[in-house]
């Protein structure tokens with residue numbers, strides 16, 4: 241299981257699961273199982289509350305890493321929150 245924030249620039253230790261965000265990825269291991277299919281395993285990553293505000297975990301050909309959240313989406317969420325507070 242995870243014990244630290246997945247952002248390499250943060251590395252905050254995980255104390256409370258309710259803080260931040262957990263990401264689960266289905267990762268192929270490259271090992272063939274008894275049925276000839278490649279086995280997969282679940283990998284868990286945690287971003288602390290602060291990092292989850294501005295980053296997401298993303299799976300690409302190079303592996304899984306923390307990346308900045310798309311700006312447009314972030315702006316839309318901010319707008320929605322502002323509208324909610326105003327109503």
Ligand SMILES: [Zn+2]
Nearest residue numbers: 245250288291
């Ligand atoms: Zn963090």
